[in-house]
Amino acid sequence: MEAGGGRRVLVVGAGLAALGAAQRLQGPGSVRLLEAGSRAGGRIWSHPFASGLAELGAHWIHGPSEGNPVFRLASCYGLLGPGAAEEENQRVEAGGHPLLPCVTYGSSGKVLSPELVSSTRTLFSELLGSAQAFLHAKELPAAGVGQYLRAELARLAPTWDEDEDSKRLRLAILSTCLKLECCISGTHSMDLVALGSFGEYTSLPGLDCTFPGGYSSLPDRMLAALPEGTILLNKPVKTIQWQGSFCEKGDVERIFPVRVECEDGDSFLADHVIITIPLGFLKEHHHNFFQPPLPTWKAEAIRRMGFGTNNKIFLEFEQPFWEPEQQLLEVVWEDESPLAEPSIDLEASWFKKLIGFVVLQPPEQLGHVLCGFIAGKEAEYMETLSDAEVLRTMTSVLRTLTGNPSLPAPRSILRSQWHSAPYTRGSYSYVAVGSSGDDIDALAQPLPEDASDPRPLQLLFAGEATHRTFYSTTHGALLSGWREADRLNRLPRAAEQQ
Numbered sequence: 115m116e117a118g119g120g121r122r123v124l125v126v127g128a129g130l131a132a133l134g135a136a137q138r139l140q141g142p143g144s145v146r147l148l149e150a151g152s153r154a155g156g157r158i159w160s161h162p163f164a165s166g167l168a169e170l171g172a173h174w175i176h177g178p179s180e181g182n183p184v185f186r187l188a189s190c191y192g193l194l195g196p197g198a199a200e201e202e203n204q205r206v207e208a209g210g211h212p213l214l215p216c217v218t219y220g221s222s223g224k225v226l227s228p229e230l231v232s233s234t235r236t237l238f239s240e241l242l243g244s245a246q247a248f249l250h251a252k253e254l255p256a257a258g259v260g261q262y263l264r265a266e267l268a269r270l271a272p273t274w275d276e277d278e279d280s281k282r283l284r285l286a287i288l289s290t291c292l293k294l295e296c297c298i299s300g301t302h303s304m305d306l307v308a309l310g311s312f313g314e315y316t317s318l319p320g321l322d323c324t325f326p327g328g329y330s331s332l333p334d335r336m337l338a339a340l341p342e343g344t345i346l347l348n349k350p351v352k353t354i355q356w357q358g359s360f361c362e363k364g365d366v367e368r369i370f371p372v373r374v375e376c377e378d379g380d381s382f383l384a385d386h387v388i389i390t391i392p393l394g395f396l397k398e399h400h401h402n403f404f405q406p407p408l409p410t411w412k413a414e415a416i417r418r419m420g421f422g423t424n425n426k427i428f429l430e431f432e433q434p435f436w437e438p439e440q441q442l443l444e445v446v447w448e449d450e451s452p453l454a455e456p457s458i459d460l461e462a463s464w465f466k467k468l469i470g471f472v473v474l475q476p477p478e479q480l481g482h483v484l485c486g487f488i489a490g491k492e493a494e495y496m497e498t499l500s501d502a503e504v505l506r507t508m509t510s511v512l513r514t515l516t517g518n519p520s521l522p523a524p525r526s527i528l529r530s531q532w533h534s535a536p537y538t539r540g541s542y543s544y545v546a547v548g549s550s551g552d553d554i555d556a557l558a559q560p561l562p563e564d565a566s567d568p569r570p571l572q573l574l575f576a577g578e579a580t581h582r583t584f585y586s587t588t589h590g591a592l593l594s595g596w597r598e599a600d601r602l603n604r605l606p607r608a609a610e611q612q
């Protein structure tokens with residue numbers, strides 16, 4: 115345990131934020147991670163599937179270049195393939211969108227014209243760029259990114275000089291572009307994403323890359339570097355009492371301000387607790403989780419911020435029906451338009467929210483596997499269905515798209531269910547309408563808020579949702595853990611001995 119009366123730190127969670135914090139803490143004392151689940155990694159979860167692994171959570175390092183701490187750490191551990199280290203790849207500006215050779219299937223069973231798809235994508239990314247430019251604007255044309263984009267499209271569509279069929283298809287492709295943005299932002303609709311803050315999310319340069327041995331190889335390595343016994347698995351925390359005076363049996367001299375009680379009845383005393391649990395869990399439980407409750411300004415920030423669902427559906431095929439060079443099979447429902455109201459009949463049309471499928475690489479290692487992406491209420495509805503139902507629907511969708519009614523069904527399926535996961539309750543955070551980056555900073559503020567409190571930094575907050583410019587990413591999570599460890603490392607020793 116802690117040496118020489120040093121500080122005792124507990125970290126709630128064992129995702130990248132928690133592991134980063136534990137890795138960075140210095141000085142005499144002890145650190146212990148309490149994790150609700152049976153593994154470390156949290157929303158990084160490489161799961162056996164087909165002949166390799168499937169990433170149920172994070173898939174790419176977004177922007178792998180020197181400014182990305184996940185890239186630096188993974189490179190240092192030797193976990194990345196040779197392509198990631200190439201300077202040329204590190205300079206690519208992808209703007210947060212994985213750049214993959216693509217084929218676009220329409221719902222009439224035909225492949226859509228690559229020229230039409232590409233010019234529509236260019237139009238959409240210009241519009242997204244203009245939406246990002248409202249950061250710091252005094253006046254906004256709309257509250258949400260979705261309303262703004264749709265108003266712009268309604269203005270532009272009549273000026274398109276092309277036949278009605280191309281116009282109709284262009285609008286349908288734009289619908290898919292909007293759905294892809296929902297996956298990236300982890301939201302049901304881009305109408306929910308605040309226009310005024312949209313430009314604050316920062317993309318790093320670099321061609322998004324994956325981990326040949328699975329993303330989990332990173333948290334696994336980080337955990338292995340911590341002293342044995344640092345992590346306690348299957349230890350869900352039930353409540354955190356702070357501003358208290360607690361002591362352990364037989365040692366009345368040493369008083370701790372925080373007591374953490376787990377669902378199994380075990381309890382732990384600490385000087386400081388770093389809370390890295392996902393915003394989805396906090397939204398649902400913060401009222402009873404903290405005793406005394408969080409101050410109103412922090413509780414309100416938690417309520418205002420957005421946390422939605424992006425799920426994955428992995429399908430394994432005996433043989434690929436796609437060409438070897440195709441890495442993204444995009445899906446367009448030709449009767450859709452961003453200018454029309456979306457269907458609200460989840461049961462009848464949930465699968466239309468799917469944006470398409472990424473082909474897992476390399477097939478020699480992973481098998482012939484497609485990974486579908488779906489966000490929002492439709493993704494949450496999908497979680498309520500059985501594997502067999504989802505597989506049946508996916509088979510029918512793929513038969514429609516390829517125009518091949520006898521396309522063989524996938525031989526196995528695996529999907530994520532992040533919304534039902536009790537200790538996550540969704541996928542990642544976004545800045546919702548009514549919220550702003552200030553709420554992210556409010557969530558990150560330690561407690562007690564009075565800096566002159568004799569027992570400072572009892573509760574510290576880390577996790578992807580606490581990073582103002584890199585929220586929703588693994589690098590945001592890692593940096594937030596380092597930030598809170600540094601905050602503790604800077605704490606004068608005298609303050610700790612109070």
Ligand SMILES: Cc1cc2nc3c(=O)[nH]c(=O)nc-3n(C[C@H](O)[C@H](O)[C@H](O)COP(=O)(O)OP(=O)(O)OC[C@H]3O[C@@H](n4cnc5c(N)ncnc54)[C@H](O)[C@@H]3O)c2cc1C
Pocket residue numbers: 126127128129130131132148149150151154155156157158170171172173174175176349350351352390391392395424425426530532537538540541542576577578579585586587588589591
């Ligand atoms: C489908 C999906 C795809 C993604 N794709 C990417 C991607 O390609 N690239 C990228 O950069 N990011 C991606 N992300 C986001 C990335 O995975 C997260 O931002 C990051 O992993 C979050 O790390 P964290 O430490 O903040 O939280 P987590 O990893 O969620 O860790 C929090 C931990 O707290 C634990 N916990 C919760 N409640 C309690 C409790 N009461 N007691 C004890 N423990 C508790 C949880 O079990 C969890 O292990 C994706 C996420 C999802 C879901």
